[in-house]
Ligand SMILES: Cc1cc2nc3c(=O)[nH]c(=O)nc-3n(C[C@H](O)[C@H](O)[C@H](O)COP(=O)(O)OP(=O)(O)OC[C@H]3O[C@@H](n4cnc5c(N)ncnc54)[C@H](O)[C@@H]3O)c2cc1C
């Protein structure tokens with residue numbers, strides 16, 4: 001069924017009792033032309049674009065839990081393309097362009113809100129770095145604007161821009177087209193659209209092994225039995241290393257926990273996304289009114305999907321230093337997700353050194369905004385058995401070749417990116 | 418909150434420590450092939466379960482030491498001085 005004002009009106013007349021299910025829940029077939037492991041945004045987007053752009057509809061997405069129950073449903077929903085290095089800038093800008101049209105493309109409201117992403121600048125050195133990145137963005141055709149302290153103070157009155165602020169604000173780099181997207185809607189929208197094109201979206205189906213014969217994949221072992229397939233795409237975020245190991249591969253990735261938290265909902269107080277690299281803090285207000293905030297990783301390897309109090313304390317302290325008036329609000333929930341942190345902070349969207357095996361992963365903090373482009377390019381790479389120019393730099397081999405894409409210049413310390 | 422047992426100072430709050438990553442990677446000999454260097458610098462086992470790792474007691478005795486910690490639960494299984502072997506459940 002196409003969602004529209006008419007379908008809404010029609011279903012209102014029957015008290016919304018007869019909406020069809022958004023996707024089927026089929027039993028797995030014995031064989032598919034391709035199997036995607038992981039039913040987060042990236043896996044579902046991969047399946048959708050495989051069906052839509054490459055005519056492959058005899059494919060399945062296998063998810064061990066429920067759709068979007070991993071990082072897709074745990075992230076703070078910020079989308080942007082304010083990167084410095086060319087391969088990252090071009091990739092994330094392509095993703096942002098896909099976000100701009102995604103609700104129409106999927107016939108599902110993903111609530112892309114171009115409310116802007118503002119990176120605060122707290123020192124002259126910070127200012128130089130922001131100007132340099134802003135100029136690099138503009139040279140790549142990406143929107144970037146530098147705001148003075150006065151402009152910021154006028155726009156965001158509850159941000160402490162005074163001269164004696166704990167973290168004085170010198171200005172900020174704004175990407176106006178950056179913003180937020182409703183995270184669950186992305187998983188649901190892609191699942192529904194993929195299902196409509198014949199893709200089997202299978203939940204409660206964990207992949208427990210990858211069968212490789214003569215250097216090529218032939219199928220996957222799952223909790224719902226063996227499934228034969230000549231092509232496998234891995235899109236499992238923090239479990240990338242675990243799943244790649246099933247095919248005998250080791251990755252330049254560590255899994256770390258990243259936390260986020262929300263306050264009680266209040267009336268609109270913040271109409272943009274504010275981030276501070278120096279203070280390790282970012283904040284936005286959800287459409288429900290909650291202030292959504294986060295900061296750094298917990299800084300140790302983890303698969304626990306929960307973190308510890310020191311980071312929560314750090315995030316709240318940073319929040320109160322920047323926005324003193326938020327001090328009366330109550331924190332309602334905190335949670336964590338398992339991040340696939342690479343050794344250079346950039347992703348891997350590539351053909352792996354086993355025939356028929358591909359992956360999109362290594363998303364670090366920022367993979368939600370990558371979802372549409374990651375799915376699009378992962379699908380392209382699977383269908384053509386070679387990368388598209390937009391993901392040609394995101395190989396696994398770049399580490400051995402010394403072609404790392406280290407946006408921060410932090411070195412091979414995954415928790416430092 | 419992690420209560421980290423520094424082998425020199427005893428149990429202390431995690432905020433006194435800095436993480437140093439996987440303690441099992443070994444620096445190859447200077448004449449080792451490139452693949453050995455790639456493995457040393459970039460490739461990690463990244464286990465879901467017991468993990469041997471390096472920590473620095475940066476706001477304490479400023480010594481590096483080894484810690485064995487379960488990455489599924491954050492339970493700490495043992496710690497040891499740099500030259501010593503870790504006890505507890507093996508990874
Ligand atoms: C707190 C937090 C805040 C974040 N904030 C942002 C942000 O503001 N902006 C941004 O761009 N990014 C952000 N991110 C990062 C972003 O959430 C992720 O990079 C992105 O959602 C990853 O999507 P995915 O589809 O790869 O992973 P997931 O949504 O995690 O999907 C992977 C799926 O694979 C499944 N799986 C794993 N192993 C198996 C198996 N063996 N068999 C079958 N299925 C398996 C999992 O159950 C999971 O559902 C944040 C992350 C966190 C945790």
Ligand SMILES: [Zn+2]
Pocket residue numbers: 423424425426427474477478479480
């Ligand atoms: Zn000590």
